[in-house]
Amino acid sequence: MSNTEKDFLTNYNIHDYELPLTTVDMAIFTIRDEALNVLLVKRNQHPAKGKWALPGGFIDTHKDKSLDDTAKRKLVEKTGVKISHVEQVASFSGKKRDPRGWSVTIAYMALIADEHIKLIKDESSEEIQWMPVHQIGKKMSLAFDHKGILNACHERLKSKIQYTSLPVNLLPSEFTLSELQTTFEILLEKPVEKKSFRRRILSSDILEETGAMKSGPSRPAKLYQVVNKEGKNYLFPRTLEGSR
Amino acid sequence: MSNTEKDFLTNYNIHDYELPLTTVDMAIFTIRDEALNVLLVKRNQHPAKGKWALPGGFIDTHKDKSLDDTAKRKLVEKTGVKISHVEQVASFSGKKRDPRGWSVTIAYMALIADEHIKLIKDESSEEIQWMPVHQIGKKMSLAFDHKGILNACHERLKSKIQYTSLPVNLLPSEFTLSELQTTFEILLEKPVEKKSFRRRILSSDILEETGAMKSGPSRPAKLYQVVNKEGKNYLFPRTLEGSR
């Protein structure tokens, strides 16, 4: 009997080994009513039927070219949003986190702007809604270990805003510096000094003026957009500490 | 027929769905001969038999309580090292990265000190050795997408040394500030200003004097050890840029 890789693969049966269940779960964040919100779905099917959970599910090995595709597919299925920041956060694993058996979930977070979004119910969820993140910590329980996953995603987000421009992804395509500052303040949970903030953002060249102005009840503000949207998030040389 | 979660689980068969292969791969880093090295094994079995690869493999759903356990188990199996920094980096996935089918690997990096380590061959590897990371980029090919995984781990390491004290994990339990500085310089690939470096490290309180001195051909140096080994890595308020 020969021993080529081809022979090996011919005789290889993926089910000869005990494989873990592998899924993707997502914390989809947005800012609504001056607060950080995350998208939750009420599970329609066992296990954990009737419980609120992060959207997620199995990999479609026919449709998905990678886990990133799986995550983006889930995002589109629930929100219709195609372009946004989607980032792998961490994986969670173990024998007990899912009653179906040893499982692994790769957690993603997505940041989207709260504009023109219509949430989409499907066969896996009887309800879908935005929930303020600070309300989940205390009152609610989530399915599986989703509270821990949400926590990890929230921590990642809070950590990254210290030194990156990530929060721009929570805003619509055009926004004022004051709106951006408010977003940072919501995430940092403390006020940010206006001059420092503007200096930091403007000197980083991550934004450019659109030329348009946003009018309101007072002085109109310049509108900005992100430069080079496909590029990486800018890394600031110092952390933003917020007012002391 | 009732519809409880228990009934659901009774009838649930994990193999009714097409599951991806899920594995763990590790970039185990150390400093040897003034260079960053990574541990490679020569694969003894199909697929990619005979190729150099990062150590890794399947989850043992009986032994491993989590993927972190899987990673730590692999580390001990290859190096005998139990205590070290082990960190999840990212996952890699897709239909084509492994010829056996749609697969997911969770990549870990480990940082260990190059002391008293005896590399351990086992049934999965005919050879095991340290390889300088800079030699892999150009000449060598690695099995599967392991070069991409190694790259991601290397990038993560390089990024984290800018603002954390991570590299202390590459040194033995007692070391001098000069040795620590050299380690940072190897990772940053540029010289670091001595006074700035010492000020930064000493003011962070991540180290404490052991009381002992390291003698050499010149003035003896104070030996330091990490304070609070179980704690997190210290986050510096500014990045280390190295000499300009």
Added chain:
DNA sequence: GTAATAGTGTCTATAAGACACTATTGA
């Protein structure tokens, strides 16, 4: 005019970079 929000000028504080200096060992 006033209220409200946008946007600036400029001083201080902090931690990094530069670099010359002193200290302590072995040979």
Added chain:
DNA sequence: TCAATAGTGTCTTATAGACACTATTAC
């Protein structure tokens, strides 16, 4: 004594924080 490496003093630089100031709109 000298060579070598450990360790310090102190000036400069870069960027964040503080906070008062001016600018522009609607009413």
